[in-house]
Amino acid sequence: MPKPPKTQVMTANRLGDGRVVYLGNEDWTTDLADARLLPDADSQALAEEVAKAAVADRAIVEPYLIDVDEEAERIEPVRLRERIRASGGPTTGSSVAA
Amino acid sequence: MYRYDEFDHAFVRDRVTQFRDQVKRRIAGDLTEEQFKPLRLMNGVYLQLHAYMLRVAIPYGTLSARQMRKLAHIARTYDKDYGHFTTRQNIQFNWPRLEDLPAILDELADVEMHAIQTSGNCIRNVTTDHFAGAAADEAGDPRPWAEIIRQWSSLHPEFSYLPRKFKVAVTGAARDRAAIRFHDIGLELRHAPKDFGEGAKGETGLGFRIFVGGGQGRTPMVAKEIRDFVPERDLLAYLEAIMRVYNRFGRRDNKYKARIKILVHERGIDEIREAVEAEFEALRGGVLDIPLEAREQISAYFAAPDFEVLPAKSETLEAAWTSNPVFGQWMARNTHPHKTPGYVSVTISLKPTGGVPGDARSAQMDAVADLADRYSFSEIRVSHEQNLILPHVRKDDLPALHKALVDAGLEAANAGLVTDIIACPGLDYCALANARSIPIAQRISERLADHDRQAEIGDLSLKISGCINACGHHHVGHIGILGVDRKGEEFYQITLGGAPGGDAAIGEIVGRGFSTDQVVDAVETIVDTYLGVRQDADETFLTAYRRVGKAPFQEALYGA
Numbered sequence: 001m002p003k004p005p006k007t008q009v010m011t012a013n014r015l016g017d018g019r020v021v022y023l024g025n026e027d028w029t030t031d032l033a034d035a036r037l038l039p040d041a042d043s044q045a046l047a048e049e050v051a052k053a054a055v056a057d058r059a060i061v062e063p064y065l066i067d068v069d070e071e072a073e074r075i076e077p078v079r080l081r082e083r084i085r086a087s088g089g090p091t092t093g094s095s096v097a098a
Numbered sequence: 099m100y101r102y103d104e105f106d107h108a109f110v111r112d113r114v115t116q117f118r119d120q121v122k123r124r125i126a127g128d129l130t131e132e133q134f135k136p137l138r139l140m141n142g143v144y145l146q147l148h149a150y151m152l153r154v155a156i157p158y159g160t161l162s163a164r165q166m167r168k169l170a171h172i173a174r175t176y177d178k179d180y181g182h183f184t185t186r187q188n189i190q191f192n193w194p195r196l197e198d199l200p201a202i203l204d205e206l207a208d209v210e211m212h213a214i215q216t217s218g219n220c221i222r223n224v225t226t227d228h229f230a231g232a233a234a235d236e237a238g239d240p241r242p243w244a245e246i247i248r249q250w251s252s253l254h255p256e257f258s259y260l261p262r263k264f265k266v267a268v269t270g271a272a273r274d275r276a277a278i279r280f281h282d283i284g285l286e287l288r289h290a291p292k293d294f295g296e297g298a299k300g301e302t303g304l305g306f307r308i309f310v311g312g313g314q315g316r317t318p319m320v321a322k323e324i325r326d327f328v329p330e331r332d333l334l335a336y337l338e339a340i341m342r343v344y345n346r347f348g349r350r351d352n353k354y355k356a357r358i359k360i361l362v363h364e365r366g367i368d369e370i371r372e373a374v375e376a377e378f379e380a381l382r383g384g385v386l387d388i389p390l391e392a393r394e395q396i397s398a399y400f401a402a403p404d405f406e407v408l409p410a411k412s413e414t415l416e417a418a419w420t421s422n423p424v425f426g427q428w429m430a431r432n433t434h435p436h437k438t439p440g441y442v443s444v445t446i447s448l449k450p451t452g453g454v455p456g457d458a459r460s461a462q463m464d465a466v467a468d469l470a471d472r473y474s475f476s477e478i479r480v481s482h483e484q485n486l487i488l489p490h491v492r493k494d495d496l497p498a499l500h501k502a503l504v505d506a507g508l509e510a511a512n513a514g515l516v517t518d519i520i521a522c523p524g525l526d527y528c529a530l531a532n533a534r535s536i537p538i539a540q541r542i543s544e545r546l547a548d549h550d551r552q553a554e555i556g557d558l559s560l561k562i563s564g565c566i567n568a569c570g571h572h573h574v575g576h577i578g579i580l581g582v583d584r585k586g587e588e589f590y591q592i593t594l595g596g597a598p599g600g601d602a603a604i605g606e607i608v609g610r611g612f613s614t615d616q617v618v619d620a621v622e623t624i625v626d627t628y629l630g631v632r633q634d635a636d637e638t639f640l641t642a643y644r645r646v647g648k649a650p651f652q653e654a655l656y657g658a
Contacts, residue, residue: 017195018149091525
């Protein structure tokens with residue numbers, strides 16, 4: 001039996017400043033907490049269409065789906081790379097201006 | 099320093115204008131990302147994890163105080179108030195906005211800088227010894243040659259679409275501080291060998307020992323010597339001969355096998371040499387010939403500053419050394435012998451305890467620029483070890499310079515010690531990385547911070563890469579750390595015995611990897627094991643490792 005799809009979120013970088021964004025319920029958002037959860041193949045396919053249109057509309061670049069942990073209290077990416085992206089900057093960084 | 103001529107100015111400004119138009123067209127939707135990406139990369143603009151990143155070329159790591167102030171201004175105005183000096187003697191800004199990039203490039207052009215050829219399959223920024231033109235042990239200044247190679251290779255139509263990126267390093271000293279054996283081409287400026295025919299030595303008797311096919315990455319290789327001496331005037335002809343052979347035979351079917359090191363490895367150095375020599379014979383004496391007059395013209399830009407005639411010994415320095423132990427520690431580690439009596443070169447460490455290796459805030463960049471104006475003829479160098487250098491400082495000025503560095507938070511007295519760590523940006527920034535490098539560097543630096551302990555350990559290089567591309571030079575660290583992704587967890591593989599210089603070696607994997615929690619303890623165990631096995635305090639880590647091998651370290655790390 002095929003495995004049920006993992007819950008996913010659509011992410012990308014914003015064209016203008018390269019910042020990490022997520023597809024929300026209304027628009028693209030920088031806050032993962034506001035991301036639209038995509039629990040099945042249909043919603044994920046729809047998100048890919050929305051992302052494609054946003055690329056054509058010059059809002060974002062390089063969109064892709066990421067796995068998230070739906071059991072967590074808040075939306076938590078499964079991969080460390082995505083957790084670091086979601087944090088908005090380096091995990092450590094005395095050089096980053098406050 | 100080299101100064102742009104009319105042609106250079108016009109060329110760089112034209113590129114900025116061109117890129118401004120490309121950005122405008124991208125934002126307007128006239129260019130797709132697919133079309134725009136190669137254009138932005140040709141101007142040093144990457145898209146990293148959190149934002150765009152701009153890599154600015156610092157030709158052969160040489161900066162004026164004015165240029166450093168401009169970098170500080172860019173960090174402050176367009177970025178998050180800091181920049182990151184890299185192992186290729188460049189600087190990276192991690193947070194620029196796409197629409198600001200043309201303005202940034204315009205600002206750079208104001209001070210004769212750009213970001214051209216900092217990406218792509220072309221000849222990248224030529225690197226060199228950070229003590230070039232100052233070191234007591236050099237046969238000649240490598241910077242004019244790095245500049246000649248820069249001019250020859252900039253937008254060279256034949257070498258703009260190579261099989262892969264191509265890196266050249268030049269040293270002018272027999273002691274290699276530029277890791278030339280780990281570059282696609284490594285050049286050592288030297289006097290002609292004694293048995294070299296008088297007529298073939300050229301007018302100066304200087305020329306190049308040439309290495310080819312070195313590199314790190316997923317397939318680390320020590321470069322092979324292809325020729326022991328090429329007279330100065332024939333250098334470009336010989337380099338072009340190598341490039342032609344690479345362009346013709348280098349693999350384009352597999353990017354992981356496309357570097358010249360693979361070509362040299364697969365065909366053998368003898369076959370490559372034969373092909374290069376045939377090309378060289380056809381090229382030498384032609385348009386690539388560099389007559390003495392042309393060489394002297396470029397060398398004039400790098401003429402020694404107006405040094406004072408000073409005694410070799412400085413009473414001011416001796417007094418400060420005796421009375422101030424903190425100054426003495428810094429003096430002992432962060433100065434390098436200069437060819438002119440009464441002067442030294444100073445390493446400004448960008449590795450404070452717990453800091454991010456290679457990062458500098460704009461205020462620190464400004465402070466270094468001021469100090470360069472005051473104490474070093476306005477000259478600054480960036481080292482591939484991610485530190486800054488003031489190349490020409492009077493010994494008499496060292497106490498005052500040290501005090502100013504303390505005020506700027508730049509006084510770390512650890513050049514060449516275990517906390518002088520090279521680390522790539524790793525998974526905190528880089529889209530290619532598998533694991534973080536910076537936090538590991540910070541934790542090791544904090545664990546081994548005690549200066550007396552570091553001094554007891556002595557010369558020991560520790561280098562960390564967050565992926566197999568090896569930007570953190572882990573293959574050539576006495577202790578190398580490679581971050582890998584093991585089933586979603588960061589793991590760190592340790593190598594021992596690597597060395598970048600004349601005693602070049604690729605580190606050997608010591609055993610199974612360590613988790614994030616274990617890796618700092620593992621490094622400390624390795625350091626303590628070295629202290630236990632060394633014959634005396636003069637036996638460095640590398641010498642001891644080469645004598646005893648990895649067995650004692652494996653035993654300490656993994657048990658019998």
